[in-house]
Amino acid sequence: MWRHFLFDIEGVICDDMDNANLKEMAVKLLERLKREGKRVSLVSNVSRKSRRFVFETLKLKGLPIELEEVFTAGYVAAKYIRDLGFKRCFVISEGGLREDLLELGLEPVDDESAEVVVIGTDRGLTYQRLNYAMRLVIKGRKLVCAGASTIFKGSYLGDAGYFMGESSIAEAIKHATKKEVEYVGKPHPRIFMEALNGEEPSNAVMIGDRPIPDVMGAKSLGMSTVLVGGERALGIKPDLVVSGLRELYEYLYP
Ligand SMILES: [Mg+2]
Numbered sequence: 001m002w003r004h005f006l007f008d009i010e011g012v013i014c015d016d017m018d019n020a021n022l023k024e025m026a027v028k029l030l031e032r033l034k035r036e037g038k039r040v041s042l043v044s045n046v047s048r049k050s051r052r053f054v055f056e057t058l059k060l061k062g063l064p065i066e067l068e069e070v071f072t073a074g075y076v077a078a079k080y081i082r083d084l085g086f087k088r089c090f091v092i093s094e095g096g097l098r099e100d101l102l103e104l105g106l107e108p109v110d111d112e113s114a115e116v117v118v119i120g121t122d123r124g125l126t127y128q129r130l131n132y133a134m135r136l137v138i139k140g141r142k143l144v145c146a147g148a149s150t151i152f153k154g155s156y157l158g159d160a161g162y163f164m165g166e167s168s169i170a171e172a173i174k175h176a177t178k179k180e181v182e183y184v185g186k187p188h189p190r191i192f193m194e195a196l197n198g199e200e201p202s203n204a205v206m207i208g209d210r211p212i213p214d215v216m217g218a219k220s221l222g223m224s225t226v227l228v229g230g231e232r233a234l235g236i237k238p239d240l241v242v243s244g245l246r247e248l249y250e251y252l253y254p
Pocket of ligand 1 (some may be wrong): 009010011012184208209210
C-alpha cells in the first residue's frame with residue numbers, strides 16, 4: 001500500500017480553480033487517507049492562482065488540507081528562481097504567480113532590471129507585453145515557465161471553455177528567440193520532487209486526469225500512477241484507471 005498520495009487538483013479534486021467545485025468523494029477520501037496516517041499532497045500546474053489562494057479556496061470548501069501540502073507550479077517556480085539567486089522578475093501572469101513571487105521575497109518588475117522572465121498563463125496578455133518579454137530573453141534573461149500546460153479548461157470574464165496555457169506562451173517566445181525554456185511543472189520532475197520531499201518515489205502514487213503531465217511525469221520518476229477519467233494517450237499506461245474518486249476509494253477500501 002502506498003504511503004504518499006499526490007493528487008492533481010483540476011479535474012481530480014475539483015472541476016477547475018476558477019470555480020473550485022469539489023468532486024464527489026474528495027473530502028471523504030482525503031479524510032480517510034489522513035486518518036490512516038498517509039501523506040497527502042496536491043500537485044498542480046496552476047500558476048494563474050497563487051498557492052495561498054488555492055489552499056484557502058479548497059479549505060473553505062471543506063477539503064482537509066494544509067498550506068504545506070499544496071504544490072502549485074507558480075509556487076515551485078518562485079522557489080526555484082529564489083534558489084538560483086535571482087530577485088527581479090518580469091512576469092506574464094494573471095495575479096496568482098505574482099503573489100507567489102512576492103510571498104517568497106522576489107520582486108516583479110516591468111523594466112530592464114528584470115533578471116529572469118517568468119511565464120504563467122494570462123488571459124489578458126497583450127502583444128506588447130509578450131514582445132517585451134521576448135526582447136528580454138534575446139538580451140539573455142533566463143526564461144522560466146511556471147507550469148507546462150498547452151491548454152486548460154476554465155472560465156474567465158463570462159467566457160468558458162479551453163484557454164491557451166502557459167507553455168503555449170513560453171513556446172512562442174522560444175520560437176521567436178531560439179532560446180531554451182526552463183519548465184517548472186508536470187510532467188517535468190521538479191514539482192514532483194518538491195512534493196515528495198525526499199520520500200522514495202516507489203512509495204508514492206500520483207492521481208491525475210491527464211496522461212502526459214500526470215501519468216508520464218510521475219512514472220518517469222518511478223511513482224505509481226492512477227488515471228482519473230477518460231483521456232488516453234498512446235503508449236502511456238497508468239497502473240490503475242478509475243472513473244472518479246469514488247471508484248478509487250472503493251479500490252483502496254473495499
Ligand atoms: Mg488535471
